[in-house]
Amino acid sequence: xxxxxxxxxxxxxxxxxxxxxxxxxxxxxxxxxxxxxxxxxxxxxxxxxxxxxxxxxxxxxxxxxxxxxxxxxxxxxxxxxxxxxxxxxxxxxxxxxxxxxxxxxxxxxxxxxxxxxxxxxxxxxxxxxxxxxxxxxxxxxxxxxxxxxxxxxxxxxxxxxxxxxxxxxxxxxxxxxxxxxxxxxxxxxxxxxxxxxxxxxxxxxxxxxxxxxxxxxxxxxxxxxxxxxxxxxxxxxxxxxxxxxxxxxxxxxxxxxxxxxxxxxxxxxxxxxxxxxxxxxxxxxxxxxxxxxxxxxxxxxxxxxxxxxxxxxxxxxxxxxxxxxxxxxxxxxxxxxxxxxxxxxxxxxxxxxxxxxxxxxxxxxxxxxxxxxxxxxxxxxxxxxxxxxxxxxxxxxxxxxxxxxxxxxxxxxxxxxxxxxxxxxxxxx
Amino acid sequence: xxxxxxxxxxxxxxxxxxxxxxxxxxxxxxxxxxxxxxxxxxxxxxxxxxxxxxxxxxxxxxxxxxxxxxxxxxxxxxxxxxxxxxxxxxxxxxxxxxxxxxxxxxxxxxxxxxxxxxxxxxxxxxxxxxxxxxxxxxxxxxxxxxxxxxxxxxxxxxxxxxxxxxxxxxxxxxxxxxxxxxxxxxxxxxxxxxxxxxxxxxxxxxxxxxxxxxxxxxxxxxxxxxxxxxxxxxxxxxxxxxxxxxxxxxxxxxxxxxxxxxxxxxxxxxxxxxxxxxxxxxxxxxxxxxxxxxxxxxxxxxxxxxxxxxxxxxxxxxxxxxxxxxxxxxxxxxxxxxxxxxxxxxxxxxxxxxxxxxxxxxxxxxxxxxxxxxxxxxxxxxxxxxxxxxxxxxxxxxxxxxxxxxxxxxxxxxxxxxxxxxxxx
Numbered sequence: 001x002x003x004x005x006x007x008x009x010x011x012x013x014x015x016x017x018x019x020x021x022x023x024x025x026x027x028x029x030x031x032x033x034x035x036x037x038x039x040x041x042x043x044x045x046x047x048x049x050x051x052x053x054x055x056x057x058x059x060x061x062x063x064x065x066x067x068x069x070x071x072x073x074x075x076x077x078x079x080x081x082x083x084x085x086x087x088x089x090x091x092x093x094x095x096x097x098x099x100x101x102x103x104x105x106x107x108x109x110x111x112x113x114x115x116x117x118x119x120x121x122x123x124x125x126x127x128x129x130x131x132x133x134x135x136x137x138x139x140x141x142x143x144x145x146x147x148x149x150x151x152x153x154x155x156x157x158x159x160x161x162x163x164x165x166x167x168x169x170x171x172x173x174x175x176x177x178x179x180x181x182x183x184x185x186x187x188x189x190x191x192x193x194x195x196x197x198x199x200x201x202x203x204x205x206x207x208x209x210x211x212x213x214x215x216x217x218x219x220x221x222x223x224x225x226x227x228x229x230x231x232x233x234x235x236x237x238x239x240x241x242x243x244x245x246x247x248x249x250x251x252x253x254x255x256x257x258x259x260x261x262x263x264x265x266x267x268x269x270x271x272x273x274x275x276x277x278x279x280x281x282x283x284x285x286x287x288x289x290x291x292x293x294x295x296x297x298x299x300x301x302x303x304x305x306x307x308x309x310x311x312x313x314x315x316x317x318x319x320x321x322x323x324x325x326x327x328x329x330x331x332x333x334x335x336x337x338x339x340x341x342x343x344x345x346x347x348x349x350x351x352x353x354x355x356x357x358x359x360x361x362x363x364x365x366x367x368x369x370x371x372x373x374x375x376x377x378x379x380x381x382x383x384x385x386x387x388x389x390x391x392x393x394x395x396x397x398x399x400x401x402x403x404x405x406x407x408x409x410x411x412x413x414x415x416x417x418x419x420x421x422x423x424x425x426x427x428x429x
Numbered sequence: 430x431x432x433x434x435x436x437x438x439x440x441x442x443x444x445x446x447x448x449x450x451x452x453x454x455x456x457x458x459x460x461x462x463x464x465x466x467x468x469x470x471x472x473x474x475x476x477x478x479x480x481x482x483x484x485x486x487x488x489x490x491x492x493x494x495x496x497x498x499x500x501x502x503x504x505x506x507x508x509x510x511x512x513x514x515x516x517x518x519x520x521x522x523x524x525x526x527x528x529x530x531x532x533x534x535x536x537x538x539x540x541x542x543x544x545x546x547x548x549x550x551x552x553x554x555x556x557x558x559x560x561x562x563x564x565x566x567x568x569x570x571x572x573x574x575x576x577x578x579x580x581x582x583x584x585x586x587x588x589x590x591x592x593x594x595x596x597x598x599x600x601x602x603x604x605x606x607x608x609x610x611x612x613x614x615x616x617x618x619x620x621x622x623x624x625x626x627x628x629x630x631x632x633x634x635x636x637x638x639x640x641x642x643x644x645x646x647x648x649x650x651x652x653x654x655x656x657x658x659x660x661x662x663x664x665x666x667x668x669x670x671x672x673x674x675x676x677x678x679x680x681x682x683x684x685x686x687x688x689x690x691x692x693x694x695x696x697x698x699x700x701x702x703x704x705x706x707x708x709x710x711x712x713x714x715x716x717x718x719x720x721x722x723x724x725x726x727x728x729x730x731x732x733x734x735x736x737x738x739x740x741x742x743x744x745x746x747x748x749x750x751x752x753x754x755x756x757x758x759x760x761x762x763x764x765x766x767x768x769x770x771x772x773x774x775x776x777x778x779x780x781x782x783x784x785x786x787x788x789x790x791x792x793x794x795x796x797x798x799x800x801x802x803x804x805x806x807x808x809x810x811x812x813x814x815x816x817x818x819x820x821x822x823x824x825x826x827x828x829x830x831x832x833x834x835x836x837x838x839x840x841x842x843x844x845x846x847x848x849x850x851x852x853x854x
Contacts (some may be wrong), residue, residue, distance in 0.1 A: 054822055067589075142728075142731070142743065142745060144728035144745070145668075145728070146666075146696075146729075147668065147669050147696070148668050148669050148670075148727070149667075149668035149671075149727040149728035149729065150727050150728075151726055151727065151728070174724070175723070175724040175725070176724035176752075177724070178724075178726075178749075205551070402724065406646060
């Protein structure tokens with residue numbers, strides 16, 4: 001990745017080493033080809049590894065269209081080589097989640113594999129070609145497996161975050177969509193756990209940009225909020241402010257696309273877990289649940305959807321559900337959102353259990369709390385980590401058809417422990 | 430060094446349950462004449478002239494003239510020889526007593542060869558197997574990596590030996606050299622020369638009048654001299670569990686390569702393409718994949734051009750299963766066009782074969798189909814050739830075999846049947 005200032009607009013942007021597309025500064029994935037972008041290099045006096053990387057990428061960029069994507073791995077590796085020269089972080093994992101991923105060895109299989117993929121894509125030192133997610137074969141320079149022909153899995157299409165034990169999320173393209181327009185961002189420190197899930201509106205092109213910008217900005221805002229926000233109302237305000245930060249970030253990331261009839265936009269759900277209190281804010285139909293151990297899941301959010309609005313106005317659910325627009329969302333984040341504040345609720349947590357945030361890619365297959373609870377309990381069985389539970393839930397949704405992008409974020413809450421997360425195992429299940 | 434590019438035309442979207450992926454891959458060669466490091470370099474040309482008794486008179490004189498014209502096109506330094514062929518093959522030049530089986534062209538050699546050609550006499554029968562075998566023997570004395578090209582000219586049927594004998598000889602020399610085959614007049618057999626030209630990666634054509642031989646030879650040798658790439662393979666990679674349904678050159682001519690596959694790796698097959706000049710060729714590749722669920726995406730084939738085991742260009746053929754009829758129902762224009770052109774070639778050949786066998790019903794059906802396909806695919810040349818052999822009832826859309834069709838017109842239609850037109854882009 002190279003970070004440079006666009007001469008015409010003056011905005012900072014990054015160039016993908018694989019395909020040469022420009023993206024907003026701080027972007028984690030290339031919008032063009034989905035390649036994970038290495039973290040920004042420290043600016044050094046020596047200077048411009050970026051220019052070199054850009055020159056390289058221009059060279060690759062002139063190849064035939066088909067080959068352009070194919071060179072992604074090598075290009076990414078080359079680009080990263082320059083980065084490693086300038087950056088104190090040799091793995092290129094500057095961000096919190098990057099570090100978490102890099103160290104999350106031996107957790108879920110998918111996590112390990114992902115980490116391996118990342119390493120292959122960003123570390124030139126052991127430049128072994130990446131392996132195929134489907135068959136384990138070698139991915140050729142053209143981006144496809146040499147044995148089974150599967151495309152290299154783009155990092156944007158499936159990733160895992162596990163900022164600490166007991167807090168994890170998986171974001172996945174699903175089976176039917178060609179892009180992953182879902183996004184998530186997680187954070188955990190001594191005072192708080194933050195989960196954010198965003199679902200890009202698929203009817204609006206390029207909503208994968210909006211969702212990732214929104215999730216990242218909201219997470220960063222909440223992570224930076226004063227740790228002394230120990231009272232619920234203050235976290236409500238912080239969440240409302242986080243939505244504003246997300247709106248701003250979306251506007252910055254979509255640029256001129258904001259003027260489209262259907263500008264990139266996204267749902268939003270964020271949860272802050274502190275002590276024994278859960279504060280949740282949302283816009284749209286991505287959901288939050290509180291799932292106490294041994295009990296049924298309790299919906300925390302209520303979808304901002306046409307069907308819920310009709311039901312709230314007294315229409316019976318069956319009739320409303322039959323409408324073609326039943327699942328259309330009525331609130332979202334994006335240039336045409338109207339800047340509605342999110343709905344915010346506080347939930348005191350009495351005992352141990354799970355906070356679960358998800359996009360409709362999961363809940364469409366288990367819309368009732370009963371069904372969701374069953375599915376979560378099944379995923380918990382024998383799971384070695386929270387990331388593995390999230391992976392299993394995503395896998396389950398894919399097994400149901402994977403009709404949409406799927407995101408699951410989980411945070412373990414231990415009763416009275418003030419959220420000391422010393423155990424990854426659910427003690428009941 | 431020569432540069433190759435590969436461009437893929439396909440509809441990658443497959444409906445649920447669909448398994449077959451079709452693509453047209455256009456391979457283009459540029460700067461073929463630029464020296465290629467590591468290549469042996471050098472070229473060799475053999476001219477084979479029919480000297481059977483039937484050539485006596487104007488035909489032999491025209492053939493001699495054409496051979497001399499061809500000599501003038503052979504670039505100095507090129508290895509060459511001239512063969513006079515009847516029921517036996519004789520090396521006309523270098524002379525029988527020469528120490529070298531072939532010599533390199535230079536002004537003195539050209540003069541000497543001219544004289545040798547003037548001494549050719551028509552006598553005896555026709556056994557083309559002997560000509561091909563002698564040509565292969567001469568070419569085989571040259572250093573590896575030499576481009577080897579021959580022209581074969583005949584005016585008659587291969588009557589001094591069995592059909593099987595010719596086929597065996599063709600098989601034995603396949604891969605040793607490339608050969609363009611030409612028939613002059615109307616007494617030769619299209620199918621015989623087509624077998625030679627197809628196996629030896631050349632073209633077959635009819636020369637109606639002896640006086641036209643010279644111009645044809647001139648262009649053939651000039652084209653041969655322009656081919657800077659000695660030998661290239663089309664390589665087709667398919668994923669595990671896939672099946673190559675066919676690999677077919679579809680432009681400039683239809684040529685089914687499917688059965689000429691040699692295995693490079695279990696997943697990669699190589700198909701010979703011969704020498705390349707600055708040119709484009711189109712290939713139709715069809716692959717059968719195990720059906721996958723909607724949303725699945727994979728590579729169906731890598732279609733590559735390799736020279737001396739080095740991949741020079743690669744085209745990616747993809748497959749994506751979708752439940753969107755708007756995507757899956759589309760038939761790619763290039764694929765449709767060349768599917769029609771390949772069927773046109775076989776309809777013409779089958780129709781003419783049926784006509785020759787007296788099966789008028791089949792002949793009428795197949796040639797009728799050919800007329801329709803030629804119109805659909807915009808092949809005006811085929812349409813005009815077909816109209817010399819059949820009458821077309823425009824209103825009914827039916828055809829009738831012409832009683833007055835000339836033998837020469839039928840042969841012209843047959844030899845040109847594999848020529849295709851390109852998609853207008």
